[in-house]
Amino acid sequence: SQQGEEDPQALSIQEGENATMNCSYKTSINNLQWYRQNSGRGLVHLILIRSNEREKHSGRLRVTLDTSKKSSSLLITASRAADTASYFCATDAGKAAGNKLTFGGGTRVLVKP
Amino acid sequence: EPEVTQTPSHQVTQMGQEVILRCVPISNHLYFYWYRQILGQKVEFLVSFYNNEISEKSEIFDDQFSVERPDGSNFTLKIRSTKLEDSAMYFCASGAGVGGYTFGSGTRLTVV
Numbered sequence: 001s002q003q004g005e006e007d008p009q010a011l012s013i014q015e016g017e018n019a020t021m022n023c024s025y026k027t028s029i030n031n032l033q034w035y036r037q038n039s040g041r042g043l044v045h046l047i048l049i050r051s052n053e054r055e056k057h058s059g060r061l062r063v064t065l066d067t068s069k070k071s072s073s074l075l076i077t078a079s080r081a082a083d084t085a086s087y088f089c090a091t092d093a094g095k096a097a098g099n100k101l102t103f104g105g106g107t108r109v110l111v112k113p
Numbered sequence: 114e115p116e117v118t119q120t121p122s123h124q125v126t127q128m129g130q131e132v133i134l135r136c137v138p139i140s141n142h143l144y145f146y147w148y149r150q151i152l153g154q155k156v157e158f159l160v161s162f163y164n165n166e167i168s169e170k171s172e173i174f175d176d177q178f179s180v181e182r183p184d185g186s187n188f189t190l191k192i193r194s195t196k197l198e199d200s201a202m203y204f205c206a207s208g209a210g211v212g213g214y215t216f217g218s219g220t221r222l223t224v225v
Contacts, residue, residue: 040202042217042219043204045216099208099210100146100161101148106155
């Protein structure tokens with residue numbers, strides 16, 4: 001698989017349920033970021049977790065990072081219809097790699113009212 | 114909250130024509146990027162720009178592409194002689210060097 005692969009590719013849940021998506025990557029990272037993209041729109045930065053962090057919370061979002069497994073998860077609790085979007089993880093390998101982001105293919109989340 | 118502004122939001126161009134996509138990054142940011150997303154595919158890195166020069170570029174960023182920061186505020190991506198396969202959303206992003214990046218809302222380029 002390529003750097004920053006999300007799993008599952010698509011997820012359909014009822015409003016109020018939790019949504020969990022995973023991201024795996026291959027190379028060493030400085031940090032990992034999650035972005036949301038509504039259909040045909042721009043990328044919205046959700047949360048950043050550094051390589052020395054294991055868990056981070058922001059509102060209804062919870063992100064974990066396991067650098068030994070090179071994987072991260074994003075949990076959205078108590079989902080709402082407005083959470084319907086594609087979610088991307090992106091890895092930043094640091095200044096030596098130009099601080100560029102390498103994106104995964106995304107998870108399409110549909111929250112049904 | 115500061116924003117990255119991209120213009121135009123949608124550009125239609127004939128194959129072989131040159132296009133310039135414009136971006137106004139956040140004013141105190143030092144790192145600037147262009148990414149593209151072909152419909153239904155991943156967001157792909159094109160080029161990063163720091164200290165008035167390209168710091169890294171991908172294989173996609175060939176001689177057809179160029180970037181410029183002409184006046185200290187704008188950051189442009191020029192595509193010479195556009196091809197059909199250049200049709201995509203082009204995103205500009207800026208960052209302070211640490212932490213996350215702020216992306217613009219994108220320019221949808223359609224080459225016909």
